[in-house]
Amino acid sequence: MTDGETWLNILARERTFRYNLSMEQSSLQTKNTYPTYPLAELHAHLGTSVAPPILWQIAHDRGIKLPKSEYHEFRDYITLSPERPMPLNDYFSQVYHNILDPLSSGTWAVESAVYNTMSGAYRNGIELIELRTNPMKHNFNNEVDLDHLIMAMLRGMERALLEHSKLSAGIIFCIAREFDVERNKIIIEKAIKYHKRGVVAIDIAGPGTPGFDITAYKDVFENARAAGLGITVHSGEALDANDMWEALENLRPSRIGHGILASRDPALMDELVTRGVVLEICPLSNLATAALANEEALRATLRTLVDHGVKFCINTDWPEVIEDGHLQKQYRMLLEKGMLTDAELRTSARTAFEASFIPGPGLSAYL
Numbered sequence: 027m028t029d030g031e032t033w034l035n036i037l038a039r040e041r042t043f044r045y046n047l048s049m050e051q052s053s054l055q056t057k058n059t060y061p062t063y064p065l066a067e068l069h070a071h072l073g074t075s076v077a078p079p080i081l082w083q084i085a086h087d088r089g090i091k092l093p094k095s096e097y098h099e100f101r102d103y104i105t106l107s108p109e110r111p112m113p114l115n116d117y118f119s120q121v122y123h124n125i126l127d128p129l130s131s132g133t134w135a136v137e138s139a140v141y142n143t144m145s146g147a148y149r150n151g152i153e154l155i156e157l158r159t160n161p162m163k164h165n166f167n168n169e170v171d172l173d174h175l176i177m178a179m180l181r182g183m184e185r186a187l188l189e190h191s192k193l194s195a196g197i198i199f200c201i202a203r204e205f206d207v208e209r210n211k212i213i214i215e216k217a218i219k220y221h222k223r224g225v226v227a228i229d230i231a232g233p234g235t236p237g238f239d240i241t242a243y244k245d246v247f248e249n250a251r252a253a254g255l256g257i258t259v260h261s262g263e264a265l266d267a268n269d270m271w272e273a274l275e276n277l278r279p280s281r282i283g284h285g286i287l288a289s290r291d292p293a294l295m296d297e298l299v300t301r302g303v304v305l306e307i308c309p310l311s312n313l314a315t316a317a318l319a320n321e322e323a324l325r326a327t328l329r330t331l332v333d334h335g336v337k338f339c340i341n342t343d344w345p346e347v348i349e350d351g352h353l354q355k356q357y358r359m360l361l362e363k364g365m366l367t368d369a370e371l372r373t374s375a376r377t378a379f380e381a382s383f384i385p386g387p388g389l390s391a392y393l
């Protein structure tokens with residue numbers, strides 16, 4: 027370690043080294059599909075990362091009544107696409123919190139969901155995945171003890187890491203704008219408690235809520251940072267939760283979830299560049315929730331961020347409930363539609379590896 031060099035710099039450099047190594051190895055493969063280089067997924071939510079057939083199976087294992095009694099109708103009901111968008115808050119209330127969260131709740135469901143999501147991601151070309159979730163939305167309103175639930179998630183992650191030695195993984199805990207400060211503080215305390223076992227960061231998620239005061243979290247986020255946790259914040263996705271300036275000043279995140287609205291604010295883009303903040307861009311999610319009106323709006327957003335030198339990476343947000351939402355497909359779509367060049371997409375992949383909160387490779391990160 028040289029003067030002025032921090033552990034984070036060193037970790038970032040090591041990740042770049044591992045990434046370069048993977049890039050060389052991947053160029054030896056003869057895949058016909060793009061991308062041929064390894065990907066990192068930094069922004070995916072647990073409840074929307076479980077494939078519809080598995081949700082269907084969980085519902086029938088438990089005898090849970092679904093809004094649709096025929097599988098294909100159920101799949102279409104919970105799946106979004108740019109052609110069939112649904113505003114973010116409508117999706118939250120009708121599908122996400124009513125169907126997806128309960129089906130991915132309880133110790134058995136979260137262990138299986140984390141395991142299946144992480145191992146499935148690896149089979150689809152993702153070598154590093156950070157999966158995020160609010161544990162209090164998966165414990166049946168406190169019927170399930172939170173520690174049992176968190177350990178079940180970690181068991182699912184450990185199993186995926188054992189099965190795929192080239193996979194790196196970590197879990198991010200989201201607090202909710204609609205929760206009160208006391209409940210959110212419990213989630214952050216749990217993140218600190220399980221940090222060494224694989225909870226790598228904290229996040230703020232959820233729709234804009236009157237009364238939510240980001241300054242109330244300044245101290246607890248500092249405690250989390252001191253304990254080694256990374257910090258990201260959902261912001262600048264929808265107009266009702268566009269608190270990016272406040273988030274930067276009060277919580278000093280190194281990443282922002284979405285942040286697309288920064289493209290309309292040159293001073294904010296300058297600030298992101300100065301601070302080296304990485305935006306976790308989720309292209310198809312923004313189209314599916316109409317956060318961006320159409321492909322032209324997506325193209326303009328991406329080009330503006332590139333032109334201003336804002337660092338970003340491409341992610342899925344909701345990989346299994348957006349049609350053609352898998353990360354590889356989104357990289358391919360952005361290339362085919364000329365929104366980003368091959369070089370820019372490779373930079374995005376590299377940025378994701380470098381900005382990851384995961385402290386080391388594979389299972390050894392937590393041993």
Ligand SMILES: [Zn+2]
Pocket residue numbers: 069071260283343
């Ligand atoms: Zn998100």
